[in-house]
Amino acid sequence: MIFLGLPLYSVIHGAFTTDGGVLTFQNFSTTFSSAADMSAFKNSLLIGLWTALLGAGLGTWLAAAVLAGNPGGLVQRVVSSASGVLAYFAGVPLAFAWIATLGSTGVATVLLQHIGINLYSGGFTIASLTGLALAYTYFQIPLMVILITPALEGLRPQWEEAAQSLGASKLSYMRHVAIPVLTPAFVGATLILFGNAFSAYATALALTGGTIAIVPTQINEALNGNVIANQDRVGLALGVEMIVVVAFVMIGYWMVQSRARRWLQ
Amino acid sequence: MSTESTPLADPSAQDVGIAAAVAARASVGVNFKGVQRHFGDVAALAGLDLEIHPGELIALLGPSGCGKTTALRILGGFDHPDAGQVIVGDRDLTKVPANKRDMGMVFQAYSLFPNMNVRDNVAFGLRMRKQDKTVRGKRADELLALVGLSQTADRYPFQLSGGQQQRVAIARALAIEPTVLLLDEPLSALDAQVRHQLRAEIRSLQLRLGITTLFVTHDQSEALSIADRVGVMHAGRLEQLDTPENIYRHPATAFVAEFVGAMNRLPGRVGDGDEVQVLGQRLKLRNRNERPAGTAVIAMLRPEAIAAVPDSAGSGEVVERTFLGASVRMSVKLDDGQLVLVEEPSHADAASIGQRVGLRILAESTTVADAGE
Amino acid sequence: MSATGGNLGLAARGLGAIEPAPDRKKRRASRRRRPRLWRVTIFVLAAIYFIGPQLAAFKFSLVLSSGKYGLGNYGQIVQNSALRDALFTSLEISAITAVVVVVLVLPTVVWIRLRAPKLTLLLEGITILPIVIPPVVLAAGLEQLEGHSPQWLVSLVFNHALTGLTPFYVILALPFSYRAIDTGVRAIDLRTLVDASRSLGSSSFSTLTRVILPNVQTAVLGAVFLTVALCLGEVVIANILLYVTFPVEIIQVGQETGPGVQVAVSILSLLFVFGLLFALSFLAGRKRGATSTRLI
């Protein structure tokens, strides 16, 4: 907690003071009036939102497909190990993999050119928001698999059979039982995914070398690029703003969880 | 909590409840005809023939893995036979999916939908049948009254005890006016006291509603006490289907004899006529099956079919003695080393531990197994 | 009806929420297993999406700086001393972090499960924090701290990657390890084990090390491997604080030796971590009664 709290404190403290230690909101108003910072925020939010939704949907689907198979089978082992690797480790390596695939000379780019589709003339680049989102989804799906699997495992087969014996079709079982039961876990996991993508930086750093404006890039630039004096504190202010966004996410998460507690033990 | 039981204890209230909750639906019979189900090379059902009469409660009893659950799931439509037919009433249901069968199913545990309160759980089947909301709410409440749980209608399943959950599950299964009620070890997750109560309740409800019921259990006292007839299964087949009394007193095969109740296996010899010689006494032999006179066999005798009489010249010695209240259970070690279990009504001059006793067989007949078995 | 008489409401004690595992397994298996179309579809799509880029990367790594194809880039990895040093630094950090994490987490999990189950929810909430708190913010804070720290602290802590990074990696690794170990502990009958061990006269310490640890060793290994994965992969904090760790060096190596080596290293490192986790899943599956190969 100290190791988490102390840096956070120093960020917050730094953001609200001048170099002389006087209380100020100057740093925040700087970020709000900077077009670059604001578009970085917009980009970060967009990418968080899209990759969270994509990752959550596809991840749940994948996890369900895996669980429907042979428990302890090869597929389950491979998917669970691969999920661990991709979700927790792969930031930098996967960026390279994407460059190799969809970079200007990437395998897929070249292949598509052969069949007459030129991605890059169509305005696509791997170092774009779309490219980044594509790469982020690559670790968002595995993270979703990890987060949602316990909830899917918690669906008892008796519920489906009981519903059937009471006359429910597969669809009405899903509608009335499975989906309501899964919703809290699903929404919770989606929020985590959002937070994860919103704050991820490693992949972007390796993929674009920092050319795409997302908030972490701006912070890094403010801290390390010694262009203008006082930039440091603007970076810290951006950090505080990120924390605020994340705090909202966490509040949402808690609200979902406590709503579910009505019928969850 | 005893208030919860009043609807059941008061006949008039209950009859009203039943009349409203379960419309008169004629009881139907069930017929398994040569049903087979294989899992890989395991034959879970190896040609099961079982006829359940309309309105009857049949308990399926048998050791673990003998195919009880498989039989029940096939009747419920959750599993499908490789061969054979399942006939309910006069319809062949073999190919009908579970949600079109109108059968009430009660599982061992944890089958209530956690996201619905008790009332919605009970009303679920009616909702699937597109019944009006007020109608199904009313019916759910009536059924809850029937199982004595009116007060809990607004609670969620996790707020109920295990016994209450099972009662709700029963109400939920009954709400759809099922043609057949299926129960798969519905009491085995409960502790002993609740188990006994609920078992009596289930039986009483079943009798009142006259609903054809298949009750799977591995607890023999449960099967014997609740059922009209008990089916003892062994390795995917029905060994014997008979009243509890007959299953206990006159087991048709050695397997049934040994599986149901405690049993002594005593060496004997087939005599002339349908007779067998055991412990120096002659008994009628129930399953001679062409055995020639003089064949060595094992006679099956219940502990209560044998008495131990204190006798210093007796052939055995009491080595263990358990007082059970109304009866006393003793282990008698014969001079040839054989142990015999004896249970007799407790009385003042029963043998005590270490005492020499003579054994007397009270039964007139017995079932035997081949000596090699 | 008198047969059903009295005390109906005399309720049984609540049942545990966990259904006996074998039952689940049997029922799940009992569904007819046809290779359904939707399963096949998603596996194929997933395979293309997840394996495709790795294959592309592999092909890429075979292109030498001379333009020919060959395994030369993989040979260069071994010779690159900067990379090797960075790897050692990272491995050192990983090892220490892993030990610290297990020592911290295992007793906590056991204690919470035994004594304060109410805290479970709270802890699950806290363990999400490091996933969502932007590492870049953490790094920014650290840089601030470093700037304001007295000289002796800087030379003691911040001057070395080992001392500067380990505490924060511990923080980052805690939530994942907590989840992994908690999953393992949940699967054993902790109370009985502890009571049995206590009644045989063990101290708390030996109960923990001799009784609980062997029973959750797969989960602990899982936590260790995830921690290692995390330490080998974390780049943001290290980069901002200007420490040269393995992943940072991977990025930099591209500028020196060309992208081929860079990609080759990342493929190897991915495979390495995947191998660790995959091997672990077999260990987990071999255990008697294990119903799930889930590690995390």
Ligand SMILES: Nc1ncnc2c1ncn2[C@@H]1O[C@H](COP(=O)(O)OP(=O)(O)OP(=O)(O)O)[C@@H](O)[C@H]1O
């Ligand atoms: N889905 C399945 N896959 C493979 N084998 C199965 C499956 N379901 C049941 N079996 C096998 O079929 C046999 C009968 O199983 P069943 O569940 O009917 O037994 P049971 O009599 O209900 O036993 P218990 O008293 O333990 O519940 C067993 O040998 C079991 O292993």
Ligand SMILES: [Mg+2]
């Ligand atoms: Mg069974």
